[in-house]
Amino acid sequence: MDQNQQPPSFGIEKLYVKDLSIEVPNAPAIFLDQGAPQVDIQLNTQGTHLGDGVFDVVLTVTVTARIEDKTVFLVEVRQAGIFRMVNVPEHEIEPLLAVACPNILQPYAREAISDATVRAGFAPVLLQPINFEALYLSRLQEQAQQSHEISIQ
Numbered sequence: 001m002d003q004n005q006q007p008p009s010f011g012i013e014k015l016y017v018k019d020l021s022i023e024v025p026n027a028p029a030i031f032l033d034q035g036a037p038q039v040d041i042q043l044n045t046q047g048t049h050l051g052d053g054v055f056d057v058v059l060t061v062t063v064t065a066r067i068e069d070k071t072v073f074l075v076e077v078r079q080a081g082i083f084r085m086v087n088v089p090e091h092e093i094e095p096l097l098a099v100a101c102p103n104i105l106q107p108y109a110r111e112a113i114s115d116a117t118v119r120a121g122f123a124p125v126l127l128q129p130i131n132f133e134a135l136y137l138s139r140l141q142e143q144a145q146q147s148h149e150i151s152i153q
Contacts, residue, residue, distance in 0.1 A: 006086060007087065008088045009084075009088075010083065010084070010088065010096060010100070012081060012082075012083060013054065013081075013083060015079075015080070015081045015105070016079075016080055016081070017077065017078070017079055017080070018058055018080040019076070019077070019078040020077045020078070020112055020116060021075070021076050022073060022074070022117070023074045023075075024072070025074075026070050026071060026072070027121075030067070030070060030072050030073075033067050033070070036067075037066055037067045038065070038066050038067075039064070039065045039125065040065075040066075042060075042062040042064075043059070043060070043130065043135070044059075044060040045057065045058065045059050045098060045101075045102045046060070047097035047098070050082070053084055053086050053088070054082060054083070054084050054085075055082070055083050055093075055101075056080060056082050057081050057097055057101035057102065057105065058079070058080040059079045059080070059102045059105040059106060059109055060076065060077070060078045060079075061077050061109045061113060063075045063076075063117075065122075072122070075113050075116045075117055075120075075125070077109050077112040077113055077116070079105045079108045079112060080105070081101060081104060081105050083097075083101055095136065098135075098136040098139075099133045099136050102130070106129075110126065110127040113125050113127060114126055114127075
């Protein structure tokens with residue numbers, strides 16, 4: 001059976017940590033500060049077509065903890081995966097890259113961040129589940145709104 005007759009398929013070729021960093025800029029004094037830090041979490045996803053139905057998707061999660069104006073720690077992980085899509089219709093590729101792939105990568109990113117914060121001497125940061133579908137739909141809605149605003153002007 002040739003490739004064009006096969007049903008659509010989606011698979012994981014490789015999962016890997018592309019980059020992991022942790023900074024504790026105010027150590028050791030920060031360990032003596034009292035109070036619960038404010039934690040800010042930033043997410044970003046990026047997909048790159050590598051050719052022949054192969055894509056590299058990177059989920060970047062940045063966690064910054066602060067007490068007042070002092071940074072307690074900053075952890076960033078770029079969790080990545082190489083995914084293969086065969087006979088997937090063109091209109092289904094973007095949702096797979098924006099929703100399915102980050103859903104696969106997120107537990108690995110959560111583990112890396114938790115492990116890094118513990119190794120730095122802090123309580124683990126446990127990322128809550130992320131609704132990548134809602135984020136994707138919100139981004140599509142924003143893009144539609146922006147294109148509508150541009151065409152009105």
